[in-house]
Amino acid sequence: xxRLEQVRARxxxxxxxxxxxxxxxxxxxxxxxTGTTGxxxxxxxxxxxxxxxxxxxxxxHQAVGYTIRENKQPIFAEVADLISELDLKTIAIEAxxxxxxxxxAIKELFKAKIIETRGLVENIRQxxxxxxxxxxxxxCEITDQSFDHILKYIxxxxxxxxxxxxxxxxxxxxGASGMSFDTIVASGYRSAMPHGRASExxxxxxxxxxxxxxxxxxxxxxxxxxxxxxGSIDPKLEEIYHIVLEAHEEVNRHTKAGMTGKEIDAxxxxxxxxxxxxxxxxxxxxxxxGLNVHELPAVSFKNPDGVVKENMVITNEPGIYIEGLGxxxxxxxxxxxxxxxxxxxxxxxxxxxx
Numbered sequence: 083x084x085r086l087e088q089v090r091a092r093x094x095x096x097x098x099x100x101x102x103x104x105x106x107x108x109x110x111x112x113x114x115x116t117g118t119t120g121x122x123x124x125x126x127x128x129x130x131x132x133x134x135x136x137x138x139x140x141x142x143h144q145a146v147g148y149t150i151r152e153n154k155q156p157i158f159a160e161v162a163d164l165i166s167e168l169d170l171k172t173i174a175i176e177a178x179x180x181x182x183x184x185x186x187a188i189k190e191l192f193k194a195k196i197i198e199t200r201g202l203v204e205n206i207r208q209x210x211x212x213x214x215x216x217x218x219x220x221x222c223e224i225t226d227q228s229f230d231h232i233l234k235y236i237x238x239x240x241x242x243x244x245x246x247x248x249x250x251x252x253x254x255x256x257g258a259s260g261m262s263f264d265t266i267v268a269s270g271y272r273s274a275m276p277h278g279r280a281s282e283x284x285x286x287x288x289x290x291x292x293x294x295x296x297x298x299x300x301x302x303x304x305x306x307x308x309x310x311x312x313g314s315i316d317p318k319l320e321e322i323y324h325i326v327l328e329a330h331e332e333v334n335r336h337t338k339a340g341m342t343g344k345e346i347d348a349x350x351x352x353x354x355x356x357x358x359x360x361x362x363x364x365x366x367x368x369x370x371x372g373l374n375v376h377e378l379p380a381v382s383f384k385n386p387d388g389v390v391k392e393n394m395v396i397t398n399e400p401g402i403y404i405e406g407l408g409x410x411x412x413x414x415x416x417x418x419x420x421x422x423x424x425x426x427x428x429x430x431x432x433x434x435x436x
Contacts, residue, residue: 085112086147088206090126098174098197100125102161105179107373108203110301113145121157122148123164123173132160158184162191170194174202201378208370208378210393214302215417218371218395221297221304222415222426224256229293229308229429236436238287238312242267246280249295258297262305262375266294273309274409276365276401287313290323290408296375303375305397306427307413311435319410322359322402323433326410329353329400330431333367339392339420343385350400351383359402362409368397371415394418395426 083091089112093101103122109115113122113131117140120133131148133141134157141150153160165173170193175185177198189196210218231252236245246265253261268278270289278292285291289312296305309323329350337346347367354363368381372395379388381396390396396418401411412431416423 085206086124086129089124089203092202092206093124093126093174096174096197096199097172098199099170099172099194100165100168101174101176101199101202103176103203105176105203108176108179108207111203111207111373113141113148115141115144116301117141119157121161123161125168125170128168130164132157132164158188158191161188162193165192165194172197174199176200176202204378207372208394209391210372210395210417212393214372215393215395217300217302218304218415219426221258221299221302222306223428224253224258224299225296225304225306226427226429227256228252228295228297229306232293233310233434233436236285236291236310236312238285240285241282242269242272242280242285243282245285245291245293246295249293253295253297258299259301260298262296262298262303266292266307268292268294268409269312271406271408274403274405274407276403276409276411285312288315289313290315290319290410292409292411294411294413301373303371303373304426305371305375305399305413305415306429307399307401307411308429308431308434309410309412311433313435315435316407318404319408320433322404323410325354325357325359326400326402326412327431327433330398330412330414333398333400334414334416334423334425337390337396337398337416337418337423339390339394339418341390343379343381343388343390344383346381346390346396347383347385350398354400354402362402362404363400364403365401367400368413368416371395371397390418392418392420398423 399413403409
């Protein structure tokens with residue numbers, strides 16, 4: 083079933099005549115559109131793509147199967163005209179991707195009843211097609227190459243920002259269009275900050291360094307974390323490292339399709355708790371990965387009902403963080419199968435000491 087057919091099936095199930103797609107990632111997913119201005123109106127039988135003069139040629143090449151309309155008036159006024167032409171009585175919106183001011187405006191413009199939906203397209207996006215998995219694999223491959231490169235680059239006396247900039251330069255040189263999030267380089271005491279973005283802190287002998295980064299490649303994200311050491315580190319950090327690594331491997335060994343996000347999360351969380359460090363692991367074990375670096379499904383203790391299915395791509399990233407000492411996180415991207423997982427990252431996970 084095509085992506086459009088899946089959306090239409092949902093519309094039929096929900097007794098909705100049409101869906102207004104405004105999120106740019108969902109527009110890319112459903113219409114291959116990579117511009118910055120446009121909306122789609124998908125009915126149970128037809129599909130329309132509306133954009134302005136700047137993107138008309140682009141949309142005509144990318145949004146195959148859509149009727150392309152140019153908005154010479156405000157874009158939602160054009161949508162209102164289309165609703166009237168099609169005599170639509172109901173139209174769904176993506177409630178998570180619309181401001182209150184836009185919602186109030188379209189309530190005045192649209193004659194159809196507005197139905198607020200959440201995650202309609204995002205839920206379809208969770209299960210990846212083979213072509214999507216192949217692109218994510220390629221994004222992970224250049225992420226691996228950048229890790230090998232940065233190990234040869236990092237030196238005592240550099241700042242975290244210097245390291246982050248070199249990672250980003252290398253990835254873009256290899257074809258990445260950009261970083262999938264702000265690069266995390268957290269050294270020494272700052273490694274206890276799970277999201278310690280690169281700072282002016284100078285890397286010192288005896289530091290443990292968390293490197294959490296990823297890139298966008300052909301529209302899809304990668305996300306990898308490695309923790310390395312500069313010279314001899316505190317024995318307590320070495321102990322923590324091996325606990326986190328074993329928790330990470332517990333997830334790899336036992337995860338398979340049919341488990342809930344909470345069940346997968348428990349594989350890492352229960353092991354860390356058994357070693358006495360449960361209070362120092364406060365975030366989720368992972369998240370979905372695709373057109374967005376953080377998307378469904380949630381691999382979390384907060385997700386007891388969401389079932390992970392075959393060909394979903396998730397991250398596996400347990401960590402332990404102790405203020406004043408430091409922290410460790412290890413992360414790979416995984417493809418879920420019926421009887422296990424496939425790790426997309428190949429970078430070594432043993433404790434590397436530079």
